Amino acid sequence: MLPLYTRTLTPSEVGAYEWFTAISMSLLAVLPLEITQAVAHLRTQKLDDETLRRQVRTAFSFTLLVFGIFAVVVTVASQMLSGMVLGGRFESWLIICSAWLLFLNGVLYFLQNELRWTLQAKQYALTSLATAVVTAAAALIFLAMFDLGLLGLYGALILGVAAGILLAIRCMPQQPGWRIERGHLAAMLAFSAPFAVASLSIILATTIDRIMIAQLLNLESLGQYGVALRIASVAMLAFQGFQLAVLPATVGQRDGARRESSLEQSFRIFLLIAIAIAIGLGAVAPEVLSLVATDAYRGSEVYIPVLLIGIVFSAAYPFAPGLWLRGHTKRMGLIGICIVLVGLSANFTLIPLAGSMGAALAYAVTGLSYCLVMFWASDRVLPVGRRYAPLVLACIAFMAGCIAMAWMLAAQEVLAFRIVLAVVVTILSACLLTSRDERRNAIGKLGSQWGKF
Numbered sequence: 001m002l003p004l005y006t007r008t009l010t011p012s013e014v015g016a017y018e019w020f021t022a023i024s025m026s027l028l029a030v031l032p033l034e035i036t037q038a039v040a041h042l043r044t045q046k047l048d049d050e051t052l053r054r055q056v057r058t059a060f061s062f063t064l065l066v067f068g069i070f071a072v073v074v075t076v077a078s079q080m081l082s083g084m085v086l087g088g089r090f091e092s093w094l095i096i097c098s099a100w101l102l103f104l105n106g107v108l109y110f111l112q113n114e115l116r117w118t119l120q121a122k123q124y125a126l127t128s129l130a131t132a133v134v135t136a137a138a139a140l141i142f143l144a145m146f147d148l149g150l151l152g153l154y155g156a157l158i159l160g161v162a163a164g165i166l167l168a169i170r171c172m173p174q175q176p177g178w179r180i181e182r183g184h185l186a187a188m189l190a191f192s193a194p195f196a197v198a199s200l201s202i203i204l205a206t207t208i209d210r211i212m213i214a215q216l217l218n219l220e221s222l223g224q225y226g227v228a229l230r231i232a233s234v235a236m237l238a239f240q241g242f243q244l245a246v247l248p249a250t251v252g253q254r255d256g257a258r259r260e261s262s263l264e265q266s267f268r269i270f271l272l273i274a275i276a277i278a279i280g281l282g283a284v285a286p287e288v289l290s291l292v293a294t295d296a297y298r299g300s301e302v303y304i305p306v307l308l309i310g311i312v313f314s315a316a317y318p319f320a321p322g323l324w325l326r327g328h329t330k331r332m333g334l335i336g337i338c339i340v341l342v343g344l345s346a347n348f349t350l351i352p353l354a355g356s357m358g359a360a361l362a363y364a365v366t367g368l369s370y371c372l373v374m375f376w377a378s379d380r381v382l383p384v385g386r387r388y389a390p391l392v393l394a395c396i397a398f399m400a401g402c403i404a405m406a407w408m409l410a411a412q413e414v415l416a417f418r419i420v421l422a423v424v425v426t427i428l429s430a431c432l433l434t435s436r437d438e439r440r441n442a443i444g445k446l447g448s449q450w451g452k453f
Helices: 002-008 011-030 035-042 049-076 078-088 092-117 121-145 149-171 182-216 219-232 234-251 256-283 285-292 300-314 329-354 356-381 388-410 415-433 436-452
Strands: none
Touching: 002 121, 002 149, 002 219, 002 285, 011 092, 011 149, 011 182, 011 219, 035 049, 035 092, 035 182, 049 078, 049 092, 049 182, 078 092, 092 121, 092 149, 092 234, 121 149, 182 219, 182 300, 182 329, 182 356, 219 234, 219 285, 219 300, 219 356, 234 256, 234 300, 256 285, 256 300, 256 388, 256 415, 285 300, 285 388, 300 356, 300 388, 329 356, 356 388, 388 415
């Protein structure tokens, strides 16, 4: 829907939406104290069905309560907040819509996590599809037909998330119900509260760039940067399912040696796929931008390859689950706080020097830092037997390729040269991340499938 948004909203309106989205992502983790992660962790233990059902019901009720209270408080105080947020440049209704959209997103996040951890993959996909289809249909009506601007965008998002919630409830193996049991709540929050600090820290680390652009530059710059980030995030579509599935699949394996081997191989496959897609998307960034955005956003394509560095590395954390599996959530919280400080320092240093490109570089530095620290900490408590030399070389080749791609975009090099660079980086990464036998087997399987075709 990005082509519709960029043609019906001004860059400042897109910037305002990005600003509220960044704030909402942080609140999504901190308000319920990531209690859904405690429910997921309980599934790694041997609990009877009744105990698990009561804990899920308590967690769901707690989620509804905290998000509901927050939405009501924001609605009552919306007039005061409108003068404080973004300098009063937008009406109070925008704050109210954002608060209730956050409430609905919090409920959907919990329900989809339940579908994910009960291995209801098809139902998870259906709820996501329903949310996207209803949002798209409503946005076409509200924005293209009635030109309602930001009000229409938020109306479409609210309708889409509400549709996803209704379908998720129907797909649940057991209806969660409404009741809070203090004993279960205290036990779950004891595990999840430190994890909430970690999640909030990581979300802040990966959204602080947008917050800082709004404060140090302007909403128009944030709108242009936000469109580049949205285009770069398209790469997530290709490997997000793989990323979401790895932890439930890992927890389901009781054989420790097999689990470690699966994690090691899965990460190499993920990294190869992510590198190929990211560098390929960076190569065609100007062409994609011309398709989805107007001339008001021209020039923001140079941010895309650099942003892709941060996207790929920040998406790698499920392949380093040692701290989570061992229950070291306090250590995860401490790591998260350190990464936030890295992100803040990078943005404060680079944005005044290089503007939005400085924010893109800070985003890349933050994602890389988080990846390095998480893998180091995870492998200390759950050794996986990774061969780090080829992994490091492949990552260096990917980062160098993205920086070179950004330079080529700034120099307006022709598409053919960019494609050559993308192919070279992909082939080099494939050689580093796979063994000779793995390549031979893959080529053999491709050949046999091609023969059948």
